[in-house]
Amino acid sequence: MTERMPNRDAAVLNLPNVLEVRGLNVHIATDDGELCAVADAAFSVRDGETLALVGESGAGKSMTALAVMRLAQSAAIRVSGEILLRTGEGEPLNLLALNAPAIRAVRGRLASMVFQEPMTSLNPVLRVGDQIAEAIVAHEAIGWPAARARALDLLRLVGIADAPARSRTFPHELSGGMRQRVMIAIALACRPRLLIADEPTTALDVTVQAQVLALIRSLQKELGMAVLFITHDLGVVAQIADRVAVMYAGRIVEEAPVRDLFAAPRHPYTQGLLRSMPNAGRAARSHRIAPIPGSMPSLARLPLGCAFHPRCERAEPGRCDAGVPALEAIGDLRAVRCWRWREPALAAAENG
Amino acid sequence: MLAVLMAVVAVFAPWLTPHDPDATQMLARLKPPAFMEGGELNHVFGTDQAGRDLLSRCIYGVRVSVGIALFGLVIGCLIGTTLGVISGLFGGIVDRAIMMLVDVFISVPNLLIVLVGVAAFGTDIIVLVFLIGLARWETYARMVRGQVLQVREMPYIEASRALGASRAWIAIRHVLPNIASPLIVLLTLNFPSILLLESSLSFLGIGVQPPTASLGSMVGDGRDHLIAAWWVAVAPALVIVAITFVVQMLGDWLRDVMDVRIDD
């Protein structure tokens, strides 16, 4: 548990993509007109790899996750682009092209999701063992007794002691951390290739969070699945991710392997985010911290050009407020969406 | 808009009505409405068994019925809200006593309370207003108490306490404005039943006394002529329906206007 995943940096390149998202757009119709909650998102997650999607509230990270699972669908929401999920041999599935029964067959079996609030995600009137068994029965030709037996194994897998007794309890009888373990057990019931975890530890206390993070990490190692981990907590990112994609106002603004991102962030927003994060691991030199001025714009009133330019100390009038920069690749592993990332001022800030 | 129109009509009734509502015209009894055969434009809604103009009587009836219902509503709401706020804010024994009273009131039919009241105090219109008000206070008390219990837990109430605010201050400045929306909805939901209560009392002959027209007494009068001259009962009944409908819409509109989140 103490050592990091072996495949953190370059080695992951050779593995095939389990999930590949291209040109993903999510538009939401509101009274104020159509908002673009996710714009032109492109990323991939490989076998055994954890990609963290980081951003503040309203950045579009949860919407991206829901769109991948095809859960972001209502009359008001329009999703376009390509979401390719590799299923083993042969051509990958484009999830956006699947009909309703086909997508239900994918959910839970090939890809599953864990949510932030483990209380509301569980059915309060069903015993937890049955809820796990239900997830198995839904996807496999298997009887209830066999499914219940597998449910017990899963409870043991997620580190729940005394599984037979716990499987007979109702969700409200369990603590928050226990419920989140049950949620993870349900998500893993059919050994999916891809696990999407949407802020799975945000509602938990720090000691419980540590246990759940350790659990996700060890399960990933054991089962070799790909994890898309959505969070706003840079501490969690540093400890669980192999690669990181930073989102701001609906767009990915930077993508990099985790060590590179923390050592040398390229985008001014990422730099600001890292500077404004208090670190419990070292003594404070002063009682001050460097914040990013202002706050994230609402999607209904996005500024022209780069959405970050009103808060960016390096914004250049006539350029940053004129056009949206492209996500530009830097080598094989990194990409940044900034007009000025090559300029020395930005490069120098890396070391600061 | 419709509500304003109705209010104007009721207030300016003496100048608007084509006929004296209590003037009998024995020659023109039970005339049908203008659109029917035998009707005339002089009596748009027709006339009743005593030859009184139904349109005029309806206009006056609105005045009397809505007046009684409104005052009754306000009285019930004042009593209920005050007790509800006290109950929710103080809790403990006060709360239990008030809620006990509410439960007792709920289990006694409204009509019975009014009947007993009328028997005791007579059929004076003031008495009637108070009795009708009393008949419904417990719904406000219950709802307001529930809302107060919810609002009471909000951090902004605690902030006010931390600033040194008294309970009365908190009740007036924070609790009341924040329970206003559901209260208005309840008021408009209660209005029809209060109006109907008045009408049914008058229908039973213990409400507004003849010859004063109220919508309920008019429907009551029309009962005897339903087959031969249905309009005598139907005209005031339709007016009751129309008023009820308009008040509901008014309630929705008021609630939206008072919601600071929607304007601004």
Place this chain on the structure above:
Amino acid sequence: MPARELIKAQQVSVSFEVRRAGWRRHAFQAVRAVDLTIGEGEVLALVGESGSGKTTLGRALLRLIEVSAGTIEFRGQLITGLAPAALRPLRREMQIIFQDPFASLDPRMRVGDIIAEGLRIHGVADAAARAARVAQLLAQVGLEPEHAWRFPHALSGGQRQRVGIARALALNPRFIVADEPVSSLDVSVQAQIINLLYELKEQLSLTLLFITHNLGVVRLIADRVAVMYLGRIVEIADTESLFERPAHPYTQTLLASIPLPDPNAKFEPVALAGEMPSALDPPSGCAFRTRCTRASAQCAALPPPLDKVRGGDAHSAACWHPIQF
């Protein structure tokens, strides 16, 4: 510890009555026999997980919650047992900032009225004087004068939190309890509010009780830290002393559980056995013993007192077997 004592709590307990399973009543002790002194001008952080009683203790110090036992002194004056009328002038001296910037502002009041509420309560009748003070406070917390006319829902989370701070400052308090003031804010905005609080603290020489579960923020701004577990303070020390040399096994676990924003830092969370016991039915002796690797028979027999663990240094822990460095 700095200069003078501002707040002195002795053997403070808070219990609530809860009904469980029918009509039987249970006393639920949220805070148990806590001794705590806060010096003038100090920033004391109160940390702990949910159910530790940190929020209840903060409220009790302000007498927003009544204590069931013990005494609290504010600048030498006993405030427990004071009648509401006698307490009112003291309310000017001690204020609170809340976690949720949405629920802590009355949605039906304008920002200016929210900030001025304390002035009204304490009899500043002159509208012009109030308006001038509101304008001054808005500037102090980094808002614009026209924000006074807005309703809370028209503001962002960070702006609302600034309004909450302005309200707390309106009466020139000496002591402020900040209850998770940045927990519901985004990281970039969080930093703005932390800076603001610290600057105001310096400018106005405030004393802060900073209740939080965010240990990064604690290390940044606190002078001293008190750690709570199941209603008791289990460790209290100068910030660096606590982070570098925790004496209580629970503190050590807590610190090891923080995911640090550094991919090269070792993340070795100590898995705690079991779960936090119910406060309705706490373990005998030391409440942490059921999950503690160092527990002995002594731990089950007697609750350990909060004692100095190292000579000369203001570092105390309630543990029979403290970690030695």
